[in-house]
Amino acid sequence: MNPAPHGAGPAPFTVPPPLRIIENAPLQRLNTFGVSARARRLVVLEDERQLPEAIEATRGFHARCILGGGSNVLFASDFDGAILLVRTRGRARIEDPSPQADGCSLVRVQAGEPWDDTVQWSLAQGLAGLENLAMIPGSTGAAVIQNIGAYGLEICERFDSLRAIDLDSGEIRHFTQADCGFGYRDSVFKRPGGERWLVLELVLRVGVGLGPVLSYGELRARFADQAASPSAIEIDRAVREIRSSKLPDPAVLGNAGSFFKNPVVGRAQAEELALREPGLPIYPAGSGSGTDQAKLSAGWLIDRCGWKGVRNGDAGVHAAHALVLVNHGSASGRELLDLAGLIRDSVHGRFGIWLEPEPVIVGRL
Ligand SMILES: Cc1cc2nc3c(=O)[nH]c(=O)nc-3n(C[C@H](O)[C@H](O)[C@H](O)COP(=O)(O)OP(=O)(O)OC[C@H]3O[C@@H](n4cnc5c(N)ncnc54)[C@H](O)[C@@H]3O)c2cc1C
Structure with missing residues (x-):
C-alpha cells in the first residue's frame, strides 16, 4: 500500500x-x-x-x-x-499540475455518493469513461467491492486508487490498482479479512482521451448505422435504454440485479458442454482469469432448467430475465435464499456447475 x-x-x-x-x-x-x-x-x-x-x-x-x-x-x-x-458526500476534480498526456483527469468521489450520480456528474464535466456503467444502482464506494461491470467495461479499468479505513485498527491506507486484486465481480474487499476495510473515497481516471467501448454486441449494434463514433453521452443514453428495457426497477419489483455470477470454467469443459447443449453461449473469461478459461451465461443455464417466471410464494425468478430473483411483495430473505438453493441444485444436476451468488448474504444462514 x-x-x-x-x-x-x-x-x-x-x-x-x-x-x-x-x-x-x-x-x-x-x-x-x-x-x-x-x-x-x-x-x-x-x-x-x-x-x-x-x-x-x-x-x-x-x-x-x-x-x-x-x-x-x-x-x-x-x-x-x-x-x-x-452516506458521505462530495466529488471534485483533482487539480493536476502536469496534466496527463492522454487528456484524462483524476476525479475524487466520496464513498456515499450514488454511483449513477457520479456517472452523470462526470459526463456533465465533459469527462468520458464511465458511461457503460450508467444506471448501476448503489454507492460509489461499493462499486469497487465487486468491481462492477456492464456493457463491456469494469470499474477497475477507470480506477486510479482509493482510500480506506481499517475498522479494527483505525489505520487509513491508500490502495493502488494492484493492491485491490480486482477480478470478475471480485476484489480483495470481498475476500476473507477484506470486510474490515471501509472504503472512504475513490480516485477515478476519466476524460476525453478514453475512446468509446463498444465490445458488447447489443451496444455496438445500436451504432452500426452511424458513420461517426458515438459520443459518451450517446452511449450513456443507449445503455440507459437497454437497461430500462431489460431489468426490473427495484422501486417497482424488489431485486438485486443478477443473483448469480456467470460461472468461469475451464475452456475444455465449456467446449464439451457446448457439444452437449447446442446454443450454449461461451464468452472470454474477463479480468483476472487465464486464457484457458471461459465464462458461461448463468442466465442461460438457469433458463434451460426451466426457472424463468417461476414463483414460490412471493420469491420468484423474473419472467424475462432468469438471472434476476425478485421479491413479489413480502418474501423473506430466507425464502429467496431457499429458491436460490433450488436453482443452484438444478443447474448443478444438469450441467455439473455450481453457481455462486453475486450479492453478499448478511445474517444467519
Ligand atoms: C437492478 C440492479 C441492476 C444491477 N446491475 C449491475 C450491473 O450491471 N453490474 C454490476 O456489477 N452490479 C450490478 N448490480 C449490483 C449492485 O448495484 C452493485 O454491486 C453495487 O455496486 C452495489 O452497491 P451498494 O452501495 O448498493 O452496495 P451494498 O449492497 O450496500 O453492499 C454490497 C457490499 O459492499 C460492501 N460495502 C458497501 N459500501 C462499502 C464501503 N463504502 N466500504 C466497504 N464495503 C462496502 C457491503 O458491506 C456489502 O458487502 C445491480 C443491482 C440491481 C438492483
Whole structure:
C-alpha cells in the first residue's frame, strides 16, 4: 500500500453533523430486495470526521456490517449486530499540475455518493469513461467491492486508487490498482479479512482521451448505422435504454440485479458442454482469469432448467430475465435464499456447475 498520492479527506471548515444512531432499525427501505429485516443498531456515517465516534458506536457487537445502497445484499435474517451506513458526500476534480498526456483527469468521489450520480456528474464535466456503467444502482464506494461491470467495461479499468479505513485498527491506507486484486465481480474487499476495510473515497481516471467501448454486441449494434463514433453521452443514453428495457426497477419489483455470477470454467469443459447443449453461449473469461478459461451465461443455464417466471410464494425468478430473483411483495430473505438453493441444485444436476451468488448474504444462514 502506498502513501497518499493525491491528498486526502474533506477540509474541516465546518462542524460535522451529530452522528445518527438508530436502535432496532428497520432495513426494508435500505435494501433493493425490499426484504423486511432489522438491525440491532444502525450508525449513519455522513461525514468522515464522524469516523472515530461511528466506529466506537459499532464496537461491542458480535457482528458488524457496512452498507451502501443495499443493492447487492440479501438479508437472510434480522442482523444481530451493528450496521455502518455510508452516506458521505462530495466529488471534485483533482487539480493536476502536469496534466496527463492522454487528456484524462483524476476525479475524487466520496464513498456515499450514488454511483449513477457520479456517472452523470462526470459526463456533465465533459469527462468520458464511465458511461457503460450508467444506471448501476448503489454507492460509489461499493462499486469497487465487486468491481462492477456492464456493457463491456469494469470499474477497475477507470480506477486510479482509493482510500480506506481499517475498522479494527483505525489505520487509513491508500490502495493502488494492484493492491485491490480486482477480478470478475471480485476484489480483495470481498475476500476473507477484506470486510474490515471501509472504503472512504475513490480516485477515478476519466476524460476525453478514453475512446468509446463498444465490445458488447447489443451496444455496438445500436451504432452500426452511424458513420461517426458515438459520443459518451450517446452511449450513456443507449445503455440507459437497454437497461430500462431489460431489468426490473427495484422501486417497482424488489431485486438485486443478477443473483448469480456467470460461472468461469475451464475452456475444455465449456467446449464439451457446448457439444452437449447446442446454443450454449461461451464468452472470454474477463479480468483476472487465464486464457484457458471461459465464462458461461448463468442466465442461460438457469433458463434451460426451466426457472424463468417461476414463483414460490412471493420469491420468484423474473419472467424475462432468469438471472434476476425478485421479491413479489413480502418474501423473506430466507425464502429467496431457499429458491436460490433450488436453482443452484438444478443447474448443478444438469450441467455439473455450481453457481455462486453475486450479492453478499448478511445474517444467519
Ligand atoms: C437492478 C440492479 C441492476 C444491477 N446491475 C449491475 C450491473 O450491471 N453490474 C454490476 O456489477 N452490479 C450490478 N448490480 C449490483 C449492485 O448495484 C452493485 O454491486 C453495487 O455496486 C452495489 O452497491 P451498494 O452501495 O448498493 O452496495 P451494498 O449492497 O450496500 O453492499 C454490497 C457490499 O459492499 C460492501 N460495502 C458497501 N459500501 C462499502 C464501503 N463504502 N466500504 C466497504 N464495503 C462496502 C457491503 O458491506 C456489502 O458487502 C445491480 C443491482 C440491481 C438492483
